[in-house]
Amino acid sequence: MRETKRILVLAEGAQYRDAARAVSARFAGQVAVLPEGVAFEQALVQWRASRVGEPDSHARGDSRGDSRSRGGCRGDSRGDCSSRGDCRGDCRGDAVGEHTLAVRVGADGMSLIDLEPPHRCLRVDFAQPRLLRRLRGCAGREPLVHALRGKAARATTVLDATAGLGVDTAIAASRGLRVIAVERHAVLAALLRDGLSRASLDERTRSIAERITLMEADATAVLRDLGAANEPCVAYLDPMFADAAHKSALPSGAMQLVRALLHQEGASPQAENVADLLEAARAAAPRVVVKRPRTAPPLAGSAPHHSVRERTCRFDVYVR
Ligand SMILES: C[S@@+](CC[C@H](N)C(=O)[O-])C[C@H]1O[C@@H](n2cnc3c(N)ncnc32)[C@H](O)[C@@H]1O
Numbered sequence: 001m002r003e004t005k006r007i008l009v010l011a012e013g014a015q016y017r018d019a020a021r022a023v024s025a026r027f028a029g030q031v032a033v034l035p036e037g038v039a040f041e042q043a044l045v046q047w048r049a050s051r052v053g054e055p056d057s058h059a060r061g062d063s064r065g066d067s068r069s070r071g072g073c074r075g076d077s078r079g080d081c082s083s084r085g086d087c088r089g090d091c092r093g094d095a096v097g098e099h100t101l102a103v104r105v106g107a108d109g110m111s112l113i114d115l116e117p118p119h120r121c122l123r124v125d126f127a128q129p130r131l132l133r134r135l136r137g138c139a140g141r142e143p144l145v146h147a148l149r150g151k152a153a154r155a156t157t158v159l160d161a162t163a164g165l166g167v168d169t170a171i172a173a174s175r176g177l178r179v180i181a182v183e184r185h186a187v188l189a190a191l192l193r194d195g196l197s198r199a200s201l202d203e204r205t206r207s208i209a210e211r212i213t214l215m216e217a218d219a220t221a222v223l224r225d226l227g228a229a230n231e232p233c234v235a236y237l238d239p240m241f242a243d244a245a246h247k248s249a250l251p252s253g254a255m256q257l258v259r260a261l262l263h264q265e266g267a268s269p270q271a272e273n274v275a276d277l278l279e280a281a282r283a284a285a286p287r288v289v290v291k292r293p294r295t296a297p298p299l300a301g302s303a304p305h306h307s308v309r310e311r312t313c314r315f316d317v318y319v320r
Helices: 014-026 041-050 129-135 143-149 165-175 186-201 206-208 221-223 252-264 274-284
Strands: 008-012 030-034 101-106 109-114 159-160 178-183 212-216 234-237 288-294 305-307 315-319
Touching: 014 101, 014 186, 041 274, 101 186, 101 252, 101 274, 109 186, 109 252, 129 165, 143 165, 143 234, 143 288, 143 305, 143 315, 159 165, 159 221, 159 288, 165 178, 165 206, 165 212, 178 186, 186 206, 186 212, 186 252, 206 212, 221 274, 274 288
Parallel strands: 008 030, 008 101, 159 178, 159 234, 178 212, 234 288
Antiparallel strands: 101 109, 288 315, 305 315
């Protein structure tokens, strides 16, 4: 397993320095200011060049770069992005080091970006056209919602114990369910928080965002601490599939970045103690739904009551 690194937070221009600092404070990140009006790739090339011969530049904190950067994340929770333009400035930076991923803070909010070409980037964007279509119900039946609600459709509150980038959370909320979204990874929780705050300002997604409460915490502990009065109707688990070939709610490019982030920080999907999570969920909620690859055995070998299938995965339903 790779050594844990501090996360690099890139402010896209000096005006985002404070926002980047506020974000980085949540996960002891390291802030560097990107030049404005310069292509991301060009700025990185110069950064790296500027580091040659600097023995410990990686530990020094804020970059002193002050030229301009153009472009930005045009991707979202389901896409890649790219930046264009020529470097015209002093792109000196101190913090790139051997980082391979960074969090970027700029005009379009927060995104996770791969520092290696093609600089894949992802951010939480509920207004992204394909997701928005699903949220509006234009993409047909959502087996997830069917599994969460059950035939009697009594469920009103879902505890999404593995919120990730919030795609499943948003789908559940778009059908009127209140969702407590729990994410334990500080960077993923920060990306989701950022996406939710943008969603709450957009009239197309405001009502969905209003139904979602985000908690940055370990869901196993949250579920164990819930008293009977706070019992959610349904607990939902979508643990990272051990096999990268299996489909998740996120498109494969985005999921690769999420996996790389977890590995960069020394955590691995396998480190998730899914048996404990399932046990805590079953103790806390009368209905538990677990997303599984279509042909995988049930989580922790625990046979479900029934399953709801979709093209790429299935939802195992446990009822008390
Ligand atoms: C496959 S992703 C979930 C994707 C999510 N369903 C979506 O639509 O974006 C799994 C996520 O669960 C989180 N996770 C795993 N175990 C957790 C736990 N015990 N508490 C909170 N979050 C957890 C991981 O950090 C990761 O972000």
